[in-house]
Amino acid sequence: MQDLMISQRGVLRWRFLWLSIFCLALLAGGGTWVKLRGGKDATAAQKPVITLEFSPSDIAIAQKRELQQVLPLTGNLQAFNQTLVRAKVAGEIKQTLVREGEAVRREQVLARFDTMDFQSRLNEKIANLEGARAQLSLAEKNLQNSQFLLQQKFISQNAYDSSQSNLLVGQANLKSCQAQVDLARNALNDAVVRAPMDGFVAKRHVQPGEKVSQDMPLFSIVDLSRMELQAPIPASEIGNVKLGQEATIRIEGNSGKAYSGRVERINPAAEAGSRSIMIYIAINNAERTLRGGMFATGLLNLSKTPPVLAIPVSALRSENGRNYVITLEAGKLAKHFVEIGQTAEQDGLVGISSGLAESAQVVTSRMDGLKPGSPAMIKSESGKPAGAETAKG
Structure with missing residues (x-):
């Protein structure tokens, strides 16, 4: 009996111990939760306001x-001055002295024809001229003699008139022969092809040894010192375009550099099909960096708004x-x-x-x-x- 009472007391002691430990754990957990909650509330209350800077x-x-009103532009560049050198005479090209891309000066020799035939024709015409001079001289002497004989009444008036007519024919023949000599000499001079202006050879159309006819293309020459943008403008906008208006031009592939231009001409007729009107903007190209055929874009400055x-x-x-x-x-x-x-x-x-x-x-x-x-x-x-x-x- 005594052993049973001792055993019950031990069990009660263990239960009391575990109950005490559980209560302490609850108190500790509750304190921690209150502390954490209080910390979160404090942090939320102290969160700073972010100001954008x-x-x-x-x-x-x-x-x-x-505001500057502008009109977009697109078009191709062309040399402001360009020419096609053609053959003034027919013959065989003996020598060409320039190639594509070379710079040429005005009156510089570009090519030479074979001049043998031209020289022979000139010599022939000179000989004919000398013969005409001799005939004219004889006609003048005959007229003087006829005049003397007419005064002496040794010849008739008709004979005198015939001598006078021969003189007039001789004078006309001399002029004709002189003109033929001039033509032959010009042909000989034209056998040497010269540049009509300063510029660059864009294309050489002939080779040495080729036979060419009169007016056949020989060389294309362009002056790159001044370029021209040919840009189509809608008919609805052409009323705002005026001569002298300035434009800013950029070249495809070289958009980093801008060129200044000015409206120099306005076509009086619209293009067939598109009904747009072509304007021509002159661009200074002193550095020779622009070339014909380049594609360009730009803005044309129109009037300013209030x-x-x-x-x-x-x-x-x-x-x-x-x-x-x-x-x-x-x-x-x-x-x-x-x-x-x-x-x-x-x-x-x-x-x-x-x-x-x-x-x-x-x-x-x-x-x-x-x-x-x-x-x-x-x-x-x-x-x-x-x-x-x-x-x-």
């Missing part, structure tokens, strides 16, 4: 400006087909839907017809996730906040 180059001021509210094109954004801008107002971002007007492509500006106030600070940088109402500021290069006056992009 923009550099002055990311902000532009909406202000009124004159002052309109304008912002950089990079500030425009789109949402569901509507244009809007992000502005910085009172330290926060704001969103404004706008209606756009004309665009000045060469200046990178677009006109705003409604939806934006003058002097508004618009964000031009293409940053994602810009939400209206977010705190924002302009930060100067020194790292300090900058005033609105420093953000005139």
Whole structure:
């Protein structure tokens, strides 16, 4: 009996011990949970507000400006002065002295014909001329004798008139022979082909030994000092194009360099089929870097608009087909839907017809996730906040 009581007391002691340990564990876990919850609440309460920082180059001021109206251009370049040297005489080419790509000067010899036949013809005509002179001299003497004999009444008036007629025929024959000599001499001179202007040989059409006919092409020469862009313009826009308007031209494959041009001519007739009208823009090519046949694009400067509210094109954004801008107002971002007007492509500006106030600070940088109402500021290069006056992009 005594052993049974001792055993029950031991069991009670163990149960009390385990119950105490369980209570202590609950108290410790509850304290930890309260501490963690309290820490999370404190962290949430102390989370800082993030302020977006923009550099002055990311902000532009909406202000009124004159926008330059432009007209896009496309076309091919041609040398302003170019010529096709043709054969003035028929004969055999004995020598060619230039090849494609070579520079030539005015009156420089390009080729020579075989001159044997030309020289023979000239000698023949000179001989005929000398014979005509001799006949004229004889006719003059006969007329003098006839005049003396007529005065002495040894010959009739008809005989005298015949002598006078022979003199006139001799004079005409002399002039004819002189003209034939001049033609033969010119043909001999034309057997030497010379450049009619300064330039470059674009194409040589003949080779030594070839027989050519009169007026056959021999050489193509172009003057590269001045080029011309031939650009078609829609008939609806031709009324805005005027002589003297300036253009900026870029060459395909060399878009990094821009060339200045000026409208010099406007074709009076439309092109068949396209109904466009060709304009001709002169381009200075003193460096000889441009070549005929190059494809070019450009912008023709038309008239300027009256002052309109304008912002950089990079500030425009789109949402569901509507244009809007992000502005910085009172330290926060704001969103404004706008209606756009004309665009000045060469200046990178677009006109705003409604939806934006003058002097508004618009964000031009293409940053994602810009939400209206977010705190924002302009930060100067020194790292300090900058005033609105420093953000005139």
